[in-house]
Amino acid sequence: MVLRSPFADVEIPDVTLPDLLFADVAARAARPALIDGPSGRTLTYGELAAAVDRLAAALAERGVGKGDVIGILSPNTPYYAVVFHGALLAGATVTTINALYTPEEVASQLTDSGARMLFTISAFLDRARPAAETAGVSDVVVLDGAEGHTNLSELLATPASTPEVALDPAVDIAVLPYSSGTTGRAKGVMLTHRNLVANLLQGQPFLQLDGENRVLAVLPFFHIYGMQVTMNHALLNGATVITMPRFDLAEFLRVIAEYRTDRVYIAPPVAVALAKHPLVDNYDLSALRLLLSGAAPLDADLAAAVRSRLGCRVRQGYGMTELSPVSHAIPADRDDLSVGTVGLLLPNQAAKLVDPASGEEVGPGVPGELWVRGPNVMAGYLNNPEATAATIDSDGYLHTGDVAVVDEQGCFSVVDRVKELIKYKGYQVPPAELEALLLTHSGIADAAVIGVRDAEGEEVPKAFVVRQPGAEDLGAEGVMAFVAEHVAPYKKVRAVEFIDAIPKSASGKILRKDLRDRETATPA
Template identity: 60%
Template sequence: MTRSSYPDVDIPDLSVYDALFSGIAESDLDRVALVDGPSGDETSYRALIAQIDALAGSLAARGLAVGDRVGILCPNVPAFATVFHGVLRAGGTATTINSLYTAEEIENQLTSAGATWLFTVSPLYAHAAEAAEKAGIGADHLVVIDGAEGHPSLRDLLFERAAPPEVSFDPSTHLAVLPYSSGTTGRPKGVMLTHRNLVANIHQCRDVIPLSRDDRALAVLPFFHIYGMSVLLDYALLQRAALVTMPKFDLVEFLRTVSDERCTWVFIAPPIAVALAKHPLVDEYDLSGVEVIFSGAAPLDRELAKAVAGRIGCQVRQGYGMTETSPVTHAIPIEGDIDLSSIGLAIPNTECRLVDPETGADIEFPDAGTSAPGELLIRGPQVMSGYLNDEEATARTIEADGWLHTGDIATVTAEGVYAIVDRLKELIKYKGYQVAPAVLEAVLLSHPDVVDAAVVGVPDDDAQEVPKAFVVRRPDAGADFDETAVMAFVADRVAPHEKVRLVEFIDAIPKSTSGKILRKDLRSRVGRHALT
């Protein structure tokens, strides 16, 4: 076991709202908190806090009680911050939903979380309304932020000017958010993160992610994902930086926004790094204001990081974490010369262990050089309290003494630098989004011409991970049931990021004697077909 080389930081025993706003200095109130990237419209800290208080008051007046669950289906716009923090300010628990989800997937999350409210925007209204109705959420509890007939809008709620409620709860046990994660395997599960989890993690980040009140940070990574929610939205507000929002990634709009808004910190996932390193459009924009590009959500290749740093003329760093750890556990510091393909140092208040996955024995911290590989386990105040309504999955993931299994195989150097070298987990990271193989396998097995199937992540030409399906066809399947037909079948039934990108037909899926799919055997196959 090793503890972070950073000294522990004090974690205030506060709610997220109080941690971010209760001690704000008068001089910061009129600073810019949020910038709408497409329009350039700005929201001050004073205005944001007033909106959060007003929404919390209106929700309480309409019956929202402490502990009630509220779905948020919304892209990255300034109103997201008002809604998210308004729900938490009122004592509710926010379950943030992927904007690309189908109506069925939205309904599944709302039902699983027990949500009684849903906030959305008009472009997502059709799926939201269908899902809300099936989940038993009435029209008066489906809030369309920018307005829709028959539903309250955010403006309606803010203009009621109700006083914020007096709420009381224990930050260490009260759930702030319920994001959904596939963990190390299986279908998405509600990750129970308390106010203390979120407050702890943003305070832990202060020594390793030196975002300041003079910075302008780009927020193109979605707020519904824990990386966007915690590292961008909450952390930027804690540091009194200005957060520039983008509702979706478009390279031209991305480059224009970074240039026009003079963004100093740009938070990305590796697919954006590929564009920054290779696309000719990058040379047409002035990106000289960028000081740091910080990557997360999926592994960043060393050579790709160097290519981006050289082309943009900035620092490139990456961090590591999971939804289950709120999310950050490791990061490469800005200062120093640490291998860019590593995940860097454990952040403050974080303990780490490497454990032999076969024997369960701890791997010794090296006196020199690099340790043997082992599964990375984490313990700290950022570790979730468990999976919602799933004690079995919780027990598999978190040991009785608080150690969380990441499912990643890592090494550590004598200097405390960790690197991910392999993994036990089955989860696929496609463009930073989680893709659960079990979900895609269930879809494939619903096709009458599929006898068996397995899905794994494999690298594409840019060393980014894509979902590949191995399919056993029914012997008398028609000739038209080919790779294209398989991909089309899956694409009609899942969100865009969950689509199968490669298909290979094989005679049998390799399995252990207990029936477990041997995914490592499948990943070792070199045959790759039908990349789209």
């Protein structure tokens, strides 16, 4: 059966993302748009719009325009929004790069996306420079300045005219974040201007923001959740975004207290700290009205503990990069819906639940793989038609790889995953990537990676390793150290088990179910 949103469809205008966000900026020009949490440095809406306009002019002056890709490797700052939207206004595509990536990972994304410029900060140059060199990117702009590099102030000083670029919102790619999708290595997710515009407007009945709200942006802007739900949705509604460059609990609590932020968007690990850490009692969090959790499932009991301690509403949503990103959420004003669910289907979408084994559609109360269709479904994976075809069917439904169940109220709960992807603290960890890396070790003959639960219930990557003959001295610490040298911290292998052979099917596919049946090791 086809499942639909209880909300009426919303109108989606045929405009680009900058057109949508800055159309009425004059009416709120003096209002703070973004505030840097650590320093208090503020960009008003008028200043933001002017800076976006100037950067677009500077990029056009450098020959950047439609079809070009700009990379951003930066923590959250108010100027992230300037670069992001300035590039879009110039007609370019933005690929947002994980700020934790190693030089190898940054270079891989720059190369795969075809980026011609990279924006970064001086503290990241030790990774950005070698990555850019490897990828053949010669134009590296350092936002806060560094010898030998253009800085943002120089670009914003250009006298050039703002370009007029003809874009088709339904076709032209606005952003190119990277996701592992339902399985495999990270792929460029092609999101059009229409995808992003549509999802922002689909979320309006749920998040219910206005110019009086102050939204804390601790979720990284390079992640689709931070980019769209935190940054862009707040800017659409004239709210003020308080940026944090990274998560630190004491600083996180200080910023909420000092700036009186009433909306805080998080991933579940932060909810654990808010529910249990004694430091929380040292700060005045009385301004907080809504806590929204996403990126991984939030336990209902944990949500209740946070609500009880902080006295605020707690909500949960569901989505994925390929959905721009939100498909489900609990509306801010619906206290009658269980926070243990991911909520209702957003407007303008249809969904199905399909039995993974039989391919038959199932109804309420019966688990099935969640399929979603709507204007927020990605255009596809960059240069990867096979992966695109495996994810989006001929009827336009995106197969999420998550198993869900829907109740009689229309609320969905995610109960399992068809896909092999590991979710560690809200970050995607593709087993195939770690397996490929492990096989480059001279002492490893074969390897497989699955997600297991640690003592706190967090899913972590565990490697099953077959040693090469003569490599008997290779231990778990050595394997974990090797992986840690080559990947971002959240991708690290945190448990290792040595076995005689990796179980595989006749076709050579790893039998992960057999590995999951083995005793789960406690992560080191």
